[in-house]
Amino acid sequence: MNARDWCASALHEERIAQALWDLAEPTPTKVRAILNDLGYVDERIHDLKQSGAATRFFLDLRDKGGRLCLEGSAAGEQTVVDKCVAPATGPFTAGGRKQ
Structure with missing residues (x-):
């Protein structure tokens, strides 16, 4: 991951986490709507699925x-x-997490 990606990741992470923090019953439909409202288009949202009480997803920000x-x-x-x-x-x- 290059320096530009590293820097951008923190901004995206914080922005998305704050938007999802207060979401009651985070269904895939609700999560997609919030991501769309933040400007992330459907083509960049991957593997959006319910997993117990959580909804998991990947965002392609390449x-x-x-x-x-x-x-x-x-x-x-x-x-x-x-x-x-x-x-x-x-x-x-998606690959592994990069620290």
């Missing part, structure tokens, strides 16, 4: 050769959004 993606779990006060890496080119597939 831009200009970057590899940034985010992995999220919307679960009210237990909401977590963290950076991950994706291939620089080709179809989106």
Whole structure:
């Protein structure tokens, strides 16, 4: 992950987590609506699915050769959004978390 991705990840993580924090009953439909309202288009939202009380998702944020993606779990006060890496080119597939 390059320096640009690293810096951008913190801004995206905070913005999304704050928007999802107070979401009651985070269903995939509600999570998608919030992500869309934040400007993330459907083509960038992947694997949006219910997992128990949480809704999990990936966001493809690759831009200009970057590899940034985010992995999220919307679960009210237990909401977590963290950076991950994706291939620089080709179809989106999420890789592991990159610290």
